[in-house]
Amino acid sequence: MSRHVAVLLALVMGCFLAVSSAQARESKEKKEKSIPDVTGVWKGTSDSVAMGRLGHTDPTTTPKFLHLDWTLxxxxxxxxxxxxxxxxxxxxxxxxxxxxxxxxYMADDDGAFVGKLTSKNRLVLKYMEPGKESKVASITLYVREGSNDKEETPAAAPAQ
Incomplete structure (x- = not known):
C-alpha cells in the first residue's frame, strides 16, 4: 500500500509543478503585455522657465518664461x-x-524627464536641466498623433 501512496504522491506533486510552471509563464506573459506601448509621434506645448545658453531658443542671462511646441x-x-x-x-x-x-524616465543630451501616461494617448512630461551653462524647468502635455483620443485638452497639465 505504501508503494501506491508514493506513486499517488508523485503524481500529485508532478501535477502541482506543471500547474505552477504554467501559472508562472502566464503571469510573465501578462506582465509583459501590461507594459504600455509608447512608440509613435507625440506633440505638445511646454510651460517653462529657462535661462542661459539654450539650444531651443535664444540665450538669456535672466529667467525667461517660454511656451515651445515639441514633437517627441x-x-x-x-x-x-x-x-x-x-x-x-x-x-x-x-x-x-x-x-x-x-x-x-528619460534623458536627452543635457537633462532628464520624469513623466506619466495619463491615458493611452496622453503623456505629461516634466523636464529638468540643471547647470551653470543653462537651467530649465518645464512641463508639457503630449498627445499621441493620429490617436482617436476624444478627451478635451485641459487648460493646464494635471498636477502630479
Missing amino acids: TIDKQEGRAFFGTKASARGKETVVGVIDGATL
Missing part, C-alpha cells in the same frame, strides 16, 4: 526600454528612456 518621436521600444528624438523648431536631440507602470 519614440522610434523603438523593447520591453520597458525605448529611444527616439525630441524636437523643437530650432533643434533635435536623441532621447532614451524606460517605463515603469505608467511612469516614464
Whole structure:
C-alpha cells in the first residue's frame, strides 16, 4: 500500500509543478503585455522657465518664461526600454528612456524627464536641466498623433 501512496504522491506533486510552471509563464506573459506601448509621434506645448545658453531658443542671462511646441518621436521600444528624438523648431536631440507602470524616465543630451501616461494617448512630461551653462524647468502635455483620443485638452497639465 505504501508503494501506491508514493506513486499517488508523485503524481500529485508532478501535477502541482506543471500547474505552477504554467501559472508562472502566464503571469510573465501578462506582465509583459501590461507594459504600455509608447512608440509613435507625440506633440505638445511646454510651460517653462529657462535661462542661459539654450539650444531651443535664444540665450538669456535672466529667467525667461517660454511656451515651445515639441514633437517627441519614440522610434523603438523593447520591453520597458525605448529611444527616439525630441524636437523643437530650432533643434533635435536623441532621447532614451524606460517605463515603469505608467511612469516614464528619460534623458536627452543635457537633462532628464520624469513623466506619466495619463491615458493611452496622453503623456505629461516634466523636464529638468540643471547647470551653470543653462537651467530649465518645464512641463508639457503630449498627445499621441493620429490617436482617436476624444478627451478635451485641459487648460493646464494635471498636477502630479
